[in-house]
Amino acid sequence: MGRSVLTRLERLPRRGLTVLSLQGLSLLVPGGWSNTTSAESLIAEVIGSHDQALVAQVRARADQLSRARHEGYGRALSVYDAVNRSQHATAGLRVLAGVSAGVPLLKRLADLTPPGDTLQAVDLGLKVSAELLAFTQVNGLPGDSFSDFAAALADYGSEARLRMAAMVTFDGLLPLGDQALRRLDGLLGQASTTQLRQLPAYRRMAGLMPGRNDQAHMGFVRRGVEQWVGWAEGLVSQLGLSGQRAVQALETTLGPWQGRMDQLAVFLDAFTDTYAHTGVQAVARRLVERAAAEI
Amino acid sequence: MVMPRPFRWIVGLLLAGALLVGGVLLLPFADWLPGGTVADLPLQQVVNGSNFNRLFPPSDPDFRITMSQEKRGFSEARLKQGDQVIALLAISDTITAPEARAKFDQAKQELEGWPLVEQGPHASALLVADRFQVKVIEQGSALDADHRHSLLEDFDLQGLASLGSPSLPRS
Numbered sequence: 001m002g003r004s005v006l007t008r009l010e011r012l013p014r015r016g017l018t019v020l021s022l023q024g025l026s027l028l029v030p031g032g033w034s035n036t037t038s039a040e041s042l043i044a045e046v047i048g049s050h051d052q053a054l055v056a057q058v059r060a061r062a063d064q065l066s067r068a069r070h071e072g073y074g075r076a077l078s079v080y081d082a083v084n085r086s087q088h089a090t091a092g093l094r095v096l097a098g099v100s101a102g103v104p105l106l107k108r109l110a111d112l113t114p115p116g117d118t119l120q121a122v123d124l125g126l127k128v129s130a131e132l133l134a135f136t137q138v139n140g141l142p143g144d145s146f147s148d149f150a151a152a153l154a155d156y157g158s159e160a161r162l163r164m165a166a167m168v169t170f171d172g173l174l175p176l177g178d179q180a181l182r183r184l185d186g187l188l189g190q191a192s193t194t195q196l197r198q199l200p201a202y203r204r205m206a207g208l209m210p211g212r213n214d215q216a217h218m219g220f221v222r223r224g225v226e227q228w229v230g231w232a233e234g235l236v237s238q239l240g241l242s243g244q245r246a247v248q249a250l251e252t253t254l255g256p257w258q259g260r261m262d263q264l265a266v267f268l269d270a271f272t273d274t275y276a277h278t279g280v281q282a283v284a285r286r287l288v289e290r291a292a293a294e295i
Numbered sequence: 296m297v298m299p300r301p302f303r304w305i306v307g308l309l310l311a312g313a314l315l316v317g318g319v320l321l322l323p324f325a326d327w328l329p330g331g332t333v334a335d336l337p338l339q340q341v342v343n344g345s346n347f348n349r350l351f352p353p354s355d356p357d358f359r360i361t362m363s364q365e366k367r368g369f370s371e372a373r374l375k376q377g378d379q380v381i382a383l384l385a386i387s388d389t390i391t392a393p394e395a396r397a398k399f400d401q402a403k404q405e406l407e408g409w410p411l412v413e414q415g416p417h418a419s420a421l422l423v424a425d426r427f428q429v430k431v432i433e434q435g436s437a438l439d440a441d442h443r444h445s446l447l448e449d450f451d452l453q454g455l456a457s458l459g460s461p462s463l464p465r466s
Contacts, residue, residue, distance in 0.1 A: 047414075047417060047432060048416065048417035048434070048436075049416055049417060054414060054415050061392065068331065068332050069331045069332075070331045070332045070333075070367075071332075138364075139363060139364045140344060140365040140366045141365060142348075142362035142370075142371075142372075143362035144348050144349065148348075148362050151361050151362070152361060152363055155363060156363070158378075286363075289363075290364060290369060290371060290385075292383070292418070292432055293369070293371055293383060293385030293428075293432060294391075294392050294395060295394075295395055295414075
C-alpha cells in the first residue's frame, strides 16, 4: 500500500505555490497555520515531550497502523489524491486550451475559461463528500449517537479550520462568487449525473459512497453538502471571508493578480495541491494521536 | 531469440490467461492477504471501539468530552475546557500491541488495583484486566499527574474489566 502516512507527511513541499497560497489564506484565519512536514515534531507536539525513545515508539506504531489496509488511512489518502488529480486534470485542460491558442502562457492565463458554474458546484460537492468519506475512514463513526458524530465532525472542522477555509474560498467563493454557499444547493439541483461522471475523482470515490448508482451518489453528495453548508456559512461569517479579501490575502504571498477571481480559482486548481496537502497533515495528526494513545 | 509464430501466440495467450485468472482469484480476497489488519489479528478477536464509548468519564458543562475517533480496538475523546483541548482520553485493546502491555511489568504505582505508569511528563496510562490500556495525554499544561490520575479513575474501570477475557499470553 505505498508509503506510510508519516512518510507522505515528510515528503510534503516546504515551499512552492501550494504552501504560499495556504500561507496567504492563513492571514484570514486566526491562529494561523504552520506547514507541518516533520513527523517528529508533530509527534513531540502531541505527546508534549521530545523524548527520543517515546517519539520512536509512537512513530513505529503509527507506521504499523497506516500499513494495515483495513484501518482506512491509506484509503483516505487515496481519496484525497484522486480529488487532487481530478482537480489538476480539469483545470489543466483549461490552461492548456490557453496555451494551445498559440500565445505564451502568461499572457493567456487571463483568458482562461472558467468551468461552468454547475460543474464547479459539483466539484465542490464532491470535495465535501470526499472529506466526509475520508473522515469516516480515519476516525470511524465516533460516539454512540448521531449527535456525537455531528459533534466529532464540528470538532474536526474547527481543528482543520484552514483546510475548511481553503475549500470554501478556493472552490466556493473565488469561482462562484460571495453568494456561493447560498447558490450551491440550487446549482447542485440543476446538475446531472453526467456532470458527476465528468469529474475523474468520482470514479475513485464511487466505490466508497453509499448507494449503488450515480443517482444515489448524487443524493449522497447533496445531503453531505446540506449538512456542511450551514457550518461553512458560520465559518465564512466568523472569519469574514469573501472573494475580495481572499484575493488580497493571496496577493501578499503570491504577488499581484490582475485577472478575474474565477480565473484565479482555475490557476490555483491547476497549479496547487492545497486539498491533498492539508489532507495529509490532517490524517497524520489523527493517526499520531491514536498511535500515542496505543503505545 | 526468434520464436515460431504459433508459439508466440500460445505464450501470449497463456500470459493473458494467467493475468486474468490471477486478477479474478486475488482481487476478492484482498482482505485475506496478510497486512490487512493491525498485527495481522483477525478483527473478531479485537474488541470494537463502540464498546468503549460509554465507559468514558461523563461530560460536564465545564469539562466537555467530545468523542473523536472510534476504530476496532480503539476509542478516543477530547477533554475540552471552553474551546481549549486540555487532554486526549483513550481506551485501547492491547491485543494488537503486546509491547504496550510490557511497560506495565515495571509499574510501581497502582490505581484501583490496576498497574499505572507515567509515559513522559504529560501522559499517564493504566492497564485494566491485563488487556485494556486507558490513557490520558495532556495537551498544553493544564493538568498535573494527580489530575490525570483522577481522570483515569473517572472512567468506568469495572465495566472495562468485564469486557474481555482477562488472561492473554504476554509476549
